[in-house]
Amino acid sequence: MEGPVIRIENVHKHFGRVHALQGISLNVDKGEVVVIIGPSGSGKSTLLRCINRLEEYNSGRIVVDGIPLDSTQNINAVRQEVGIVFQSFNLFSHLTAMENLTLAQRIVRKRPREESQKIALDLFIKVGIPDKADSYPLQLSGGQQQRVAIARALAMNPKIMLFDEPTSALDPEMIAEVLNVMLVLAREGMTMVVISHEMGFARAAANRVVFIDEGQVVEESTPEDMFASSSNERTKLFLSKVLQI
Amino acid sequence: MDKQPKPGSRGSKLVTIPTFGRAKHIDPWWGLVALVVASIAVLVTVRPDPFRNILLFVRDGVTVTIFITVTAFVAILVVGLLGALGRLSRNRIIHTVSTLYVELIRGIPLLVQLIWWYFAFPVVVQHVGEWLNVSALVNYRANAISTAIVGLVFCYGAYMTEIYRAGIQSIPKGQMEAARSLGMTYAQAMRHIILPQAIRVVLPPVGNEFIALLKDSSLVSVVAVADLTRRGREFMSTHFNPIEVWTMVALIYLVMTLFSGRLVAWMEKRYHPET
Numbered sequence: 472m473e474g475p476v477i478r479i480e481n482v483h484k485h486f487g488r489v490h491a492l493q494g495i496s497l498n499v500d501k502g503e504v505v506v507i508i509g510p511s512g513s514g515k516s517t518l519l520r521c522i523n524r525l526e527e528y529n530s531g532r533i534v535v536d537g538i539p540l541d542s543t544q545n546i547n548a549v550r551q552e553v554g555i556v557f558q559s560f561n562l563f564s565h566l567t568a569m570e571n572l573t574l575a576q577r578i579v580r581k582r583p584r585e586e587s588q589k590i591a592l593d594l595f596i597k598v599g600i601p602d603k604a605d606s607y608p609l610q611l612s613g614g615q616q617q618r619v620a621i622a623r624a625l626a627m628n629p630k631i632m633l634f635d636e637p638t639s640a641l642d643p644e645m646i647a648e649v650l651n652v653m654l655v656l657a658r659e660g661m662t663m664v665v666i667s668h669e670m671g672f673a674r675a676a677a678n679r680v681v682f683i684d685e686g687q688v689v690e691e692s693t694p695e696d697m698f699a700s701s702s703n704e705r706t707k708l709f710l711s712k713v714l715q716i
Numbered sequence: 717m718d719k720q721p722k723p724g725s726r727g728s729k730l731v732t733i734p735t736f737g738r739a740k741h742i743d744p745w746w747g748l749v750a751l752v753v754a755s756i757a758v759l760v761t762v763r764p765d766p767f768r769n770i771l772l773f774v775r776d777g778v779t780v781t782i783f784i785t786v787t788a789f790v791a792i793l794v795v796g797l798l799g800a801l802g803r804l805s806r807n808r809i810i811h812t813v814s815t816l817y818v819e820l821i822r823g824i825p826l827l828v829q830l831i832w833w834y835f836a837f838p839v840v841v842q843h844v845g846e847w848l849n850v851s852a853l854v855n856y857r858a859n860a861i862s863t864a865i866v867g868l869v870f871c872y873g874a875y876m877t878e879i880y881r882a883g884i885q886s887i888p889k890g891q892m893e894a895a896r897s898l899g900m901t902y903a904q905a906m907r908h909i910i911l912p913q914a915i916r917v918v919l920p921p922v923g924n925e926f927i928a929l930l931k932d933s934s935l936v937s938v939v940a941v942a943d944l945t946r947r948g949r950e951f952m953s954t955h956f957n958p959i960e961v962w963t964m965v966a967l968i969y970l971v972m973t974l975f976s977g978r979l980v981a982w983m984e985k986r987y988h989p990e991t
Binding site: 525 | 888890891893894895896897898899900901904908909912913916
């Protein structure tokens with residue numbers, strides 16, 4: 472079954488009176504890296520959270536890897552295929568980095584302890600912190616915590632990775648170490664949807680940049696076209712604010 | 717333990733985790749427990765009549781008080797957890813039932829509740845038995861101790877519900893989201909992620925409840941339970957020495973509550989070291 476691995480069709484979402492998503496549609500192909508940009512409050516985060524149903528939507532349709540997000544059973548199935556990395560890491564603070572990686576493997580994927588630990592160790596090496604397995608989250612820097620969070624999501628062997636402003640809460644010198652891990656993932660062919668205003672990352676990794684404003688897709692194109700020669704006024708206005716930094 | 721300071725090594729660490737001086741120093745408040753125990757010992761030795769007699773007389777009452785408190789408390793921990801999960805449930809009916817439970821129970825004095833369970837509840841059961849024609853129910857008689865425990869559990873369960881709820885809600889929402897996004901069910905996320913963190917938060921107020929329950933268990937003396945308080949009253953009614961009896965009873969309660977207080981403090985320390 473070919474076709475887009477994420478299909479978002481005409482999704483609407485209301486928070487009380489706020490119309491956060493106003494009929495948004497977006498497709499993501501297998502192996503594609505899509506970077507979503509847009510002003511704060513534009514609905515980009517809400518959209519991302521809808522993909523694994525951390526947020527409910529009011530109407531429209533989302534199909535992930537052929538599974539429509541409509542029943543509890545399907546939602547759990549989709550969540551096992553989709554990893555998400557949060558702005559604030561959300562590591563389990565009462566567990567060590569190792570336990571953060573192994574817990575869900577054991578109770579959701581039903582892997583034996585040894586196997587899950589071996590997978591975790593390989594991932595710690597991959598994200599560049601092989602010596603931090605026994606640390607608690609609070610003993611790690613922000614950049615290290617976020618890399619543990621990425622490893623935790625990867626331990627479930629997701630087909631799709633979602634990133635919700637993964638570097639926004641980080642000190643500048645730690646942003647690169649997280650982006651590098653993401654870049655490696657992108658090169659390996661992981662399907663990724665990334666909310667980020669790191670233009671360098673978008674240029675290096677994204678197949679497509681999507682500009683969202685007021686709950687709608689305003690424009691989508693390659694990073695080169697978007698950053699260099701967008702003809703859309705709203706895009707240009709937004710980019711001028713972001714890029715001048 | 718090496719006591720050598722390690723200059724420089726601290727500053728380079730990103731975060732230093734404050735740990736409590738463990739095991740090394742003994743909690744000085746144990747001294748207060750010892751003091752109260754000692755004063756009982758002194759009274760018993762210096763004036764065995766009446767103090768030793770009182771102590772021997774109320775001894776089984778102490779056992780009853782401890783039994784009731786501990787049994788009720790275990791049940792209260794369970795009821796509180798169920799109540800809190802109910803209060804947080806998105807199911808309307810479950811949410812309403814548990815909220816109603818908390819609001820109603822908290823609005824009625826404990827003493828009235830205990831009296832209701834002992835005097836009114838059996839009559840209700842008997843009436844229902846007559847109505848349904850079930851002889852086992854018609855012949856139902858209240859067992860004082862179990863009725864008292866039920867009364868305490870019902871009442872304290874409501875307070876415990878609110879403590880647990882506050883504890884669970886104090887855990888950042890992102891923890892549940894992260895757990896769910898890894899494919900854990902709600903129950904798995906609660907058990908492995910939320911509750912272990914919430915326990916640390918609720919330990920002090922839960923310990924408080926235990927001590928409050930220990931004291932409030934004296935109310936069961938009015939519903940035919942021969943606890944410490946009731947045994948004290950029985951002794952006084954035959955010997956007419958209120959000062960000695962009630963001082964002794966007060967001191968015994970004090971030993972139990974102060975001891976529990978230290979136990980709670982010790983558990984708090986144990987639960988907190990590494991994060």
